[in-house]
Amino acid sequence: MARFLVVAQWQGSSSSRAMQLIDGATAIAGDLPRAACTTVDVPMEAGESLDTGVRRMSALQQVARAQLEALDGLDETVVTVGGDAGVATTSALAAVGAARGEPAAGSVVVWFSSHAAMHDVSSAPDGAYAEMAARALVDDAAPRPSDLGIAPDRLILAGVRVIASAEAEAIERLGVGIVSADELTPDAITAAIAERSASAVYIHVDLDVLDPAAISGVSDPEPFGPDAATLIACIAAARRSAPYLGGAITEFSPSSPAAAIDDLGVILRLVGALA
Numbered sequence: 531m532a533r534f535l536v537v538a539q540w541q542g543s544s545s546s547r548a549m550q551l552i553d554g555a556t557a558i559a560g561d562l563p564r565a566a567c568t569t570v571d572v573p574m575e576a577g578e579s580l581d582t583g584v585r586r587m588s589a590l591q592q593v594a595r596a597q598l599e600a601l602d603g604l605d606e607t608v609v610t611v612g613g614d615a616g617v618a619t620t621s622a623l624a625a626v627g628a629a630r631g632e633p634a635a636g637s638v639v640v641w642f643s644s645h646a647a648m649h650d651v652s653s654a655p656d657g658a659y660a661e662m663a664a665r666a667l668v669d670d671a672a673p674r675p676s677d678l679g680i681a682p683d684r685l686i687l688a689g690v691r692v693i694a695s696a697e698a699e700a701i702e703r704l705g706v707g708i709v710s711a712d713e714l715t716p717d718a719i720t721a722a723i724a725e726r727s728a729s730a731v732y733i734h735v736d737l738d739v740l741d742p743a744a745i746s747g748v749s750d751p752e753p754f755g756p757d758a759a760t761l762i763a764c765i766a767a768a769r770r771s772a773p774y775l776g777g778a779i780t781e782f783s784p785s786s787p788a789a790a791i792d793d794l795g796v797i798l799r800l801v802g803a804l805a
Contacts, residue, residue: 532776532805533606534562535621537570539593541577541586542616544658545749547783554747554782555613557790561798562611568604570596572613583651584659584673594620594675598629609804612780615647615663618734620675622667625732625775629676636729637775639667639680640719640768642688642761643736644752646697648706653696660781665697668704682706686722688764689714689739692752711739714756716767728772733765735779735800747784747793758796765803777804 538555540548552572559567570593577589584590597617601608601624610621618641623629626637641647647664650671654661662672668682682704691711693701701708707726709718723731738748741755756764765777779800784790 531566531606532609533604534559534567535570535597535600535604535608535610536567537572537593537597537610537613537617539572539590539613539617541589541593542614542659542663543749544656544661545783547749548614550783550785551613551781553787553790554784555611557784557787557794558611558779558782558797558801561794562801568600570600579657582673583657585657587673590616590659593617597621598624598675607774608776609801610778612778614660615643615736615780616659618778618780619663619666621776621778622732622734623674623676623679626680628678628680631678633678633680634730636727637680637732638684638686638723638726638728638730638772639732639734640686640688640723641734642739642764644689644691644711644738644755645736645750646687646690646693646701648697648700649694650700653694665700668706669700684726688719689756689761691754711755714760714764716763719764719767720771723768723771730775731768731772732775733768733777733804735761735765735777735804736781737779737797738781745793745796747782747790749781749783758799762799762803765800779804
């Protein structure tokens with residue numbers, strides 16, 4: 531059984547609903563086996579930018595250190611429950627060994643999200659870390675919680691349908707893989723992983739990858755995404771393609787704790803697919 535690492539970080543979000551990411555992570559964790567959950571303490575204070583160009587950077591650094599420490603003590607396959615997408619960056623780098631300075635060259639990260647998250651400090655419109663979370667995996671133009679990242683061609687953006695011009699330029703220049711929302715099928719995910727001769731795979735799910743008809747508790751919904759069944763089938767295809775290193779699920783920000791109930795059925799199916 532997987533170990534669930536609960537990281538209710540909100541400081542990486544640019545949304546006015548950022549604090550509701552705490553409610554979202556808490557709601558998901560409340561339906562998971564308590565004995566299988568490890569919780570990382572997240573400060574309530576916003577933190578300072580520390581002249582990095584990233585909002586709330588001091589708090590993000592504090593959480594990343596605590597998250598890496600918690601991950602270092604876990605032997606099981608870990609599914610990280612966020613919180614904003616920045617927690618997936620930390621968990622992915624830990625899973626592929628980059629956080630220890632020993633990145634596994636053949637590992638692939640499949641990053642399901644409607645937004646590319648490929649900004650850097652200079653182009654992110656809000657200076658929010660979640661807008662740079664995927665870029666941080668592959669390029670030190672975005673701050674990362676460890677000294678090393680993965681090679682850009684080891685990242686596959688999946689289900690993406692919102693890409694700013696600066697992000698598109700970075701994707702092309704770096705050689706990041708992409709399976710757009712209108713191309714998203716289990717076969718397309720399998721093929722993208724096979725093209726990279728993956729030795730292992732890490733899977734991140736930002737819940738806004740889903741079509742708004744499938745989920746309401748996200749702060750920045752985008753139309754024309756997959757339904758839950760398609761996304762679950764794509765996760766299963768990714769897991770069949772290479773040994774599984776773990777995963778993350780982030781960006782659940784229900785409008786109220788009571789409203790979270792409406793989405794938990796879908797979310798727990800996704801958690802089951804990851805775990």
